[in-house]
Amino acid sequence: MSEDIDGGVEPTTPIWAAFSDLMSVLLGAFVLILVAVIGVQLELSTKLDDAVKQRQLESQRRKTLEDALAGPLASGRVTLVNGRIGISGSVLFAQNSDQLQPEGRDLLKSLAGPLAAYLKSHDEILMVSGFADDKQVRSGNHQFADNWELSAQRALTVTRAFVDQGVPASSVFAAAFGSQQPVSSNADANGRAKNRRVEIAPVPRSTASGGERSE
Numbered sequence: 001m002s003e004d005i006d007g008g009v010e011p012t013t014p015i016w017a018a019f020s021d022l023m024s025v026l027l028g029a030f031v032l033i034l035v036a037v038i039g040v041q042l043e044l045s046t047k048l049d050d051a052v053k054q055r056q057l058e059s060q061r062r063k064t065l066e067d068a069l070a071g072p073l074a075s076g077r078v079t080l081v082n083g084r085i086g087i088s089g090s091v092l093f094a095q096n097s098d099q100l101q102p103e104g105r106d107l108l109k110s111l112a113g114p115l116a117a118y119l120k121s122h123d124e125i126l127m128v129s130g131f132a133d134d135k136q137v138r139s140g141n142h143q144f145a146d147n148w149e150l151s152a153q154r155a156l157t158v159t160r161a162f163v164d165q166g167v168p169a170s171s172v173f174a175a176a177f178g179s180q181q182p183v184s185s186n187a188d189a190n191g192r193a194k195n196r197r198v199e200i201a202p203v204p205r206s207t208a209s210g211g212e213r214s215e
Contacts (some may be wrong), residue, residue, distance in 0.1 A: 067114075072107060085111070086183075089131075089154070089196030096137060096144070098153035100161060108158060112165030115200070119171045124202040126162070126172040130155030131199065133192035134179045152176030158198050 069085070072078035079086040092104035100108070119126060130151030137144050144150040155174035163169045184191035 069111070072110075077103075077107060084199050084201040087198045087200070088193065089198065090193060092158065092198060093154055096150065098144075098150065098157050100157060105161065108161045109165050111200070112162050112167050115162070116165075116167045116171075119167070119202065122202065123205050125170075125205045126167065127175055127201050127203050128155045128159045128162070128172060129175045129177055129199045129201070130158075131177050131181060131183075131195060131197050132179045133182070133195040134186040135192065146178070148176055148178040151178050154198060158200075 069078055069080060072087075073080060077088060077091045087104070087107065091107060092100055094101060115126060130153075132147035132151045134147075137146055137150055144153065152174065155176055159172050159174040162172050179186070179195065182191075182195040183197070184194040186192050186195060
């Protein structure tokens with residue numbers, strides 16, 4: 001009878017074996033999570049390092065440009081407002097002329113290298129804008145019909161000077177504004193002198209490609 005009783009009892013799996021299997025599964029899941037977390041941390045660390053290097057390069061490019069502008073800024077030949085470099089028309093050109101003066105040519109030459117380096121790492125294009133005062137072109141001047149044409153030709157002259165000094169032709173264009181955007185009053189000679197100027201500013205390439213070029 002005891003043999004019949006013993007034979008009717010089915011063997012059971014020890015509980016420690018089931019627990020071991022569960023721990024193996026949990027350990028495997030933990031390892032996978034740990035690997036994923038480490039991977040994310042490495043990716044973030046790499047991105048952070050790249051961002052730091054990019055900021056350092058950007059800082060160096062800006063410093064190079066600021067160094068190039070230091071002398072002209074101190075002498076008043078150049079202004080820098082909201083990233084726009086303004087150059088007095090009298091520094092670049094004689095009155096009613098679109099031919100660069102020696103001082104103006106030297107100034108543009110000193111700016112071309114830093115500007116080209118800046119554009120190389122940005123999806124931007126350099127806009128060279130010509131401006132005039134409200135006085136009409138001197139009578140008897142048959143080269144320019146009006147201030148629009150004079151400001152356009154001056155902007156083109158500066159644009160070509162930059163290209164000659166190594167700024168890629170695909171990264172610079174000219175624009176003319178005539179007397180329509182004065183920065184000072186045209187009521188006196190000092191104000192008109194400020195309005196006769198050329199401005200240089202980087203703009204998003206997509207914005208530039210949507211407009212009309214003067215060249």
